[in-house]
Amino acid sequence: MLLSPTELDVIGLTAALAATTTLILLVLGTPLAWWLAHRRGSASAMVEAVVALPLVLPPTVLGFYLLLLLAPSTPLGQFWEQLTGTRLAFSFSALVIGSVIYSLPFVVQPLQSAFQNLPRGLLQAGATLGATRWDQFRSLVLPLTRRSFIAAASLGFAHTVGEFGVVLMIGGNIPGETQVLSIALYDKVETLRFAEAHRLAGGLVVFSLALLFLIYRNNGPAAWRVRI
Amino acid sequence: MSLTMAVTCQGHGDFCLDLACEIPATGVTAIYGRSGSGKSTLLDCIAGLRNPDAGKISYGDNDWFNGGKPTPPWERRIGYVFQDTRLFPHLTVQGNLDYAGKRAMGPCPMPKDELVSTLGLANLLSQTPDTLSAGQKQRVAIGRALLSAPRLLLLDEPLANLDQQASRECLALLQQLAQGLDLPMLYVSHDIEEVSQLADHLLLLEDGKLQDQGSMLEMSTRLDSRLAREEQAAAILLGEIEAQDNAFSLTQISVEGETLFVNHLDQPLGSQRRLRIPARDVSICLAKPEDSSILNILPVTIQEIETCHSARLLLRLALGEQHLLARITRKSAERLELQVGDKVFAQIKSVALLSEAEDRQ
Numbered sequence: 001m002l003l004s005p006t007e008l009d010v011i012g013l014t015a016a017l018a019a020t021t022t023l024i025l026l027v028l029g030t031p032l033a034w035w036l037a038h039r040r041g042s043a044s045a046m047v048e049a050v051v052a053l054p055l056v057l058p059p060t061v062l063g064f065y066l067l068l069l070l071a072p073s074t075p076l077g078q079f080w081e082q083l084t085g086t087r088l089a090f091s092f093s094a095l096v097i098g099s100v101i102y103s104l105p106f107v108v109q110p111l112q113s114a115f116q117n118l119p120r121g122l123l124q125a126g127a128t129l130g131a132t133r134w135d136q137f138r139s140l141v142l143p144l145t146r147r148s149f150i151a152a153a154s155l156g157f158a159h160t161v162g163e164f165g166v167v168l169m170i171g172g173n174i175p176g177e178t179q180v181l182s183i184a185l186y187d188k189v190e191t192l193r194f195a196e197a198h199r200l201a202g203g204l205v206v207f208s209l210a211l212l213f214l215i216y217r218n219n220g221p222a223a224w225r226v227r228i
Numbered sequence: 229m230s231l232t233m234a235v236t237c238q239g240h241g242d243f244c245l246d247l248a249c250e251i252p253a254t255g256v257t258a259i260y261g262r263s264g265s266g267k268s269t270l271l272d273c274i275a276g277l278r279n280p281d282a283g284k285i286s287y288g289d290n291d292w293f294n295g296g297k298p299t300p301p302w303e304r305r306i307g308y309v310f311q312d313t314r315l316f317p318h319l320t321v322q323g324n325l326d327y328a329g330k331r332a333m334g335p336c337p338m339p340k341d342e343l344v345s346t347l348g349l350a351n352l353l354s355q356t357p358d359t360l361s362a363g364q365k366q367r368v369a370i371g372r373a374l375l376s377a378p379r380l381l382l383l384d385e386p387l388a389n390l391d392q393q394a395s396r397e398c399l400a401l402l403q404q405l406a407q408g409l410d411l412p413m414l415y416v417s418h419d420i421e422e423v424s425q426l427a428d429h430l431l432l433l434e435d436g437k438l439q440d441q442g443s444m445l446e447m448s449t450r451l452d453s454r455l456a457r458e459e460q461a462a463a464i465l466l467g468e469i470e471a472q473d474n475a476f477s478l479t480q481i482s483v484e485g486e487t488l489f490v491n492h493l494d495q496p497l498g499s500q501r502r503l504r505i506p507a508r509d510v511s512i513c514l515a516k517p518e519d520s521s522i523l524n525i526l527p528v529t530i531q532e533i534e535t536c537h538s539a540r541l542l543l544r545l546a547l548g549e550q551h552l553l554a555r556i557t558r559k560s561a562e563r564l565e566l567q568v569g570d571k572v573f574a575q576i577k578s579v580a581l582l583s584e585a586e587d588r589q
Binding site for chain 2 (some may be wrong): 119121122124125126127128129130131132135139140143144
């Protein structure tokens with residue numbers, strides 16, 4: 001076996017974190033992106049700015065505030081403890097919360113621009129043909145913006161895999177619980193285990209490159225067209 | 229049953245649609261006006277794609293808009309044929325048609341197979357919209373709108389983006405559908421020729437206001453309507469095919485007991501056709517000329533005379549129950565001493581047959 005059991009653990013945990021985060025982001029990000037795409041005004045500009053904040057802030061800033069927010073003494077921390085009986089800080093759930101916030105713009109922005117570029121006329125045509133709003137979304141918006149959904153999900157996933165600062169601040173480095181790939185890599189370099197570091201770093205480079213390649217290939221012209 | 233509406237709807241800038249009208253829920257009603265007169269806004273209000281600022285829209289017993297929560301478009305059961313077709317690019321022709329069929333809230337006015345063949349779509353079903361010509365796209369759009377089983381069909385300049393040939397074919401199809409289906413249609417256009425071929429009723433729109441309305445045949449010859457003042461003003465007459473003159477390749481059409489000759493038309497005797505006679509192609513003689521090359525000379529009575537220009541007059545001529553328009557110079561009118569009530573002869577230089585359902589390939 002190329003990878004040790006702990007390395008497999010790390011990869012499994014990273015994948016689970018990225019997958020959970022992506023799923024949550026798609027569920028939350030879609031209505032948010034729809035709203036942003038169709039509202040004009042200072043309220044939506046403010047929300048847009050907040051969504052974009054993780055793009056410009058050092059992840060450590062975000063992590064610092066999240067750490068304060070998730071601490072057992074805060075209302076959120078206490079609420080969580082009452083609800084689940086476990087502590088929020090330094091848990092997998094904390095990582096998910098941090099990742100969702102951190103990767104939010106990567107999911108919301110492509111969706112928002114896809115929704116903005118979607119010809120309104122097509123939805124109007126759907127409406128006159130008897131499609132309710134939900135039906136229009138399902139039968140027209142989703143298939144017509146499929147590429148953007150794939151791009152948004154891939155970017156959200158890849159970005160979560162690659163995050164470091166936020167995880168370090170709120171997750172610590174607990175093997176099997178919060179030790180994700182980027183942290184493990186840092187660990188290995190710190191302890192001068194370069195061969196192992198190479199395996200993780202190289203693997204991540206190959207994975208990211210492959211994913212991005214697939215996104216861009218998928219973005220070719222008329223990729224949404226149904227082929228028969 | 230009828231479509232009743234009284235709406236105000238603020239548009240861009242100064243434009244404001246502000247009209248009240250009752251549109252009969254039978255036949256084809258044309259909404260005619262220049263671009264920017266509010267035709268499409270009106271159609272969007274009827275479809276529910278935009279809501280007026282105030283007013284009331286009801287169709288039969290259904291209140292679509294009445295101050296409260298408007299009926300959403302998907303519950304109005306209207307078909308809408310857009311100028312830009314708005315076919316769904318991710319679906320094939322078949323997929324576009326099925327999209328409507330699946331959501332239809334009643335029986336389609338025509339069986340699907342029959343509709344597909346009438347519209348000439350049978351060979352296109354597996355193609356995607358981006359591979360179709362403009363005319364084909366519009367035919368798919370018409371089929372899709374009909375398959376949603378509408379109770380009212382709205383058409384917004386459906387021929388505006390088509391070349392001449394495609395536009396003629398499409399018009400013939402619409403005529404065929406209008407005659408064959410028991411489906412009221414609202415047809416928006418800025419092209420008087422299209423309108424005079426299709427419409428039974430006419431609404432004249434200008435700057436968001438209703439200028440005039442009435443039956444197409446009557447409106448075409450009313451001197452006080454804006455139509456008569458237009459350069460291409462023409463009278464629309466209804467005639468019946470009476471005989472074929474095969475020796476000269478002409479067809480005789482009877483209008484109010486008089487006979488008109490037109491280019492040969494392969495249609496059964498007794499069928500009704502609309503004729504379009506431009507006002508500028510009609511001249512007046514006091515006595516019936518026997519040595520003219522012009523074939524169509526009708527005895528008419530001058531019913532109204534109106535000055536439409538410093539040099540020209542517009543005459544409304546009665547031919548039985550129907551009417552012709554003639555545009556002549558004021559000088560000739562004075563020379564011939566034309567008066568209302570005079571019995572004169574109208575020489576007609578050209579007659580255009582409308583409803584010419586040409587053979588489609």
